Amino acid sequence: MALAGPPPFSTVLDLVGGALDPERKLVERRLGDMQGMYAAPVPDERLDERVYLVSEIPVPIDEGNLLSSTTTIEPGTVGGEYHMTKGHFHAKLDRAEIYLTLAGEGRLVLATEEGEHAVEPMGRGTVNYVPGGWAHRSVNVGHGPLVFFAVFPADAGYDYKTIEEQGFPVLIVERDGAPEVLPNPRYRG
Amino acid sequence: MALAGPPPFSTVLDLVGGALDPERKLVERRLGDMQGMYAAPVPDERLDERVYLVSEIPVPIDEGNLLSSTTTIEPGTVGGEYHMTKGHFHAKLDRAEIYLTLAGEGRLVLATEEGEHAVEPMGRGTVNYVPGGWAHRSVNVGHGPLVFFAVFPADAGYDYKTIEEQGFPVLIVERDGAPEVLPNPRYRG
Numbered sequence: 514m515a516l517a518g519p520p521p522f523s524t525v526l527d528l529v530g531g532a533l534d535p536e537r538k539l540v541e542r543r544l545g546d547m548q549g550m551y552a553a554p555v556p557d558e559r560l561d562e563r564v565y566l567v568s569e570i571p572v573p574i575d576e577g578n579l580l581s582s583t584t585t586i587e588p589g590t591v592g593g594e595y596h597m598t599k600g601h602f603h604a605k606l607d608r609a610e611i612y613l614t615l616a617g618e619g620r621l622v623l624a625t626e627e628g629e630h631a632v633e634p635m636g637r638g639t640v641n642y643v644p645g646g647w648a649h650r651s652v653n654v655g656h657g658p659l660v661f662f663a664v665f666p667a668d669a670g671y672d673y674k675t676i677e678e679q680g681f682p683v684l685i686v687e688r689d690g691a692p693e694v695l696p697n698p699r700y701r702g
Numbered sequence: 703m704a705l706a707g708p709p710p711f712s713t714v715l716d717l718v719g720g721a722l723d724p725e726r727k728l729v730e731r732r733l734g735d736m737q738g739m740y741a742a743p744v745p746d747e748r749l750d751e752r753v754y755l756v757s758e759i760p761v762p763i764d765e766g767n768l769l770s771s772t773t774t775i776e777p778g779t780v781g782g783e784y785h786m787t788k789g790h791f792h793a794k795l796d797r798a799e800i801y802l803t804l805a806g807e808g809r810l811v812l813a814t815e816e817g818e819h820a821v822e823p824m825g826r827g828t829v830n831y832v833p834g835g836w837a838h839r840s841v842n843v844g845h846g847p848l849v850f851f852a853v854f855p856a857d858a859g860y861d862y863k864t865i866e867e868q869g870f871p872v873l874i875v876e877r878d879g880a881p882e883v884l885p886n887p888r889y890r891g
Contacts, residue, residue, distance in 0.1 A: 518798055518833025521812045521820045526802065526827045528717060533829075570829065577796030577834040579853065607766030609707055611853050613715065613802075623710045631710045638715045640722075640759065644707025645766040664768065664800050664853040 518578055524570050531583040531615050531660035533568050540567040542599065544591065549677070550599060552684060552699065553592020563587060564596050578667035585660050586619070586653040593686045595620075600650025600681060602626070604670025607645035613662045614639045618655030620685050620692060623647040626675070628702040630682040632694055635661065648676055652685040654692040707767055713759050720772040720804050720849035722757050729756040731788065733780065738866070739788060741873060741888065742781025752776060753785050767856035774849050775808070775842040782875045784809075789839025789870060791815070793859030796834035802851045803828045807844030809874050809881060812836040815864070817891040819871040821883055824850065837865055841874045843881040 525534040545560035569582040589596045600622070603610070612621065612635070619635035625646055633641050635651065643649045643665075653659035679702045684695045714723040734749035758771040778785045789811070792799075801810065801824070808824030814835055822830050824840065832838045832854075842848035868891045873884050 518796075518835065519831065521810070521822055521833060521836060522831050523822045524829040524831075526829050528804075528827050570831070572798070572831065572833075575796075577794070577798055577855070579798045579800050579831075579855075581800055581829065605766070607707075607764075609761070609766055609768045609856075611768050611770055613851070615717075621710070633710055633712045638717050640713040640715050640770065642708070642711050642713075642759070642761065642768075644710060644761075646707065647710060662802070666766070666768075666855060667798075 519572055526583065526662060528615060531585055531662065533570065533583055536568060538569040538571050540569070547599065551591040551594045552697070553594065555591055565598055572667055574667050576668045579664055580667045581662065581664045583660065583662050584651065585658050586651060587658055588653050588656055590687050595652045595654050595685050595687060595692065597652040597685070598650050599673055600648055600676045602648045602672040602675055603645070603665070604672045605668055608666045608669035609645050610643040610649065610663055610665035610669070612641040612643065612651070615660045615662060617653060617657050617659035619659040620652045620654055622650045622652060622681050622683060622685065624681050624702070626702070628682055632683065635659065648681070650676070650681060654685060708761055715772065715851060717804060720774055720851065722759065722772055725757060727758040727760050729758070736788065740780040740783045741886070742783065744780055754787055761856055763856050765855070765857045768853055769856045770851065770853045772849065772851050773840065774847050775840060776847055777842050777845055779876050784841045784843050784874050784876060784881065786841040786874070787839050788862055789837055789865045791837045791861040791864055792834070792854070793861045794857055797855045797858035798834050799832040799838065799852055799854035799858070801830040801832065801840070804849045804851060806842060806846050806848035808848040809841045809843055811839045811841060811870050811872060811874065813870050813891070815891070817871055821872065824848065837870070839870060843874060
């Protein structure tokens with residue numbers, strides 16, 4: 514049988530800080546990349562500020578393979594909304610994902626195309642199950658970096674556009690120093 | 703769209719001991735279940751001894767879903783061979799798996815149907831990539847429990863029979879207190 518995968522290999526994950534050794538593929542998102550995703554506009558002087566970094570263990574994008582990555586979201590807010598990832602559906606909608614939080618405190622916001630939503634806790638040791646069909650966005654509600662390791666099918670793909678157009682049904686905002694879940698007035702699902 | 707997955711849910715993983723909270727599905731393997739898998743016979747008085755325990759986060763066995771579990775292998779040897787899992791191919795041969803070691807020291811033994819083999823290290827923080835097409839067995843070569851968290855496609859399935867009949871090309875044995883890789887004289891691949 515012809516095998517689609519790479520040969521077996523190993524990587525070392527720092528179970529506190531999330532760093533991968535060797536460090537392979539990095540994706541950086543700055544506030545300038547998130548324009549329009551927060552309810553408030555991103556101020557010009559903050560466009561270069563890094564919101565999150567994804568460090569991935571790359572494998573061929575074939576059915577059967579699994580992608581894994583560490584995401585680190587810096588603490589902070591934009592107009593009262595906590596720093597967060599863009600969020601996406603999987604292009605192959607039925608593909609699930611598993612998150613393992615290594616550091617920090619967060620909320621995982623999930624939504625279906627029909628507008629159902631869920632908010633799950635993230636903290637050191639939390640394993641979140643992101644079922645197929647649920648868009649997912651992670652939100653750092655703590656004072657330090659939120660760090661999590663994710664595993665998902667390599668052929669899942671990314672649909673960012675639906676979220677860019679519709680938003681999520683809820684926002685996670687800071688109220689008196691604590692996170693609060695509010696309906697998203699701009700949600701167009 | 704009809705969604706095959708469960709609703710979103712979370713589980714807490716002890717990042718040192720591997721315990722899952724809530725604890726869901728448990729599979730226990732005793733030495734009596736491993737008869738014929740070690741080069742030496744298992745002595746009668748050790749048949750009830752637990753070799754390993756798998757604690758799984760169950761999800762529907764559908765394409766797109768992901769299974770995850772913690773495996774704990776107790777330290778010890780049988781006729782000089784270190785305690786190990788049975789090992790298996792995935793029934794859907796192209797399905798990969800990702801291991802994250804939380805505690806202990808181990809070796810991951812891998813083999814293709816064509817008899818190619820690989821031995822990868824396992825230690826706290828090690829992420830092993832088990833590509834599709836590779837049978838995999840984990841071996842505890844340390845003095846304490848070997849604990850790892852695994853993620854794999856829910857539809858991967860298990861083929862234990864091929865390994866029961868053929869064995870792996872190599873054995874991991876204790877020699878002067880340290881692990882050594884030896885050819886398996888009974889390998890029938």
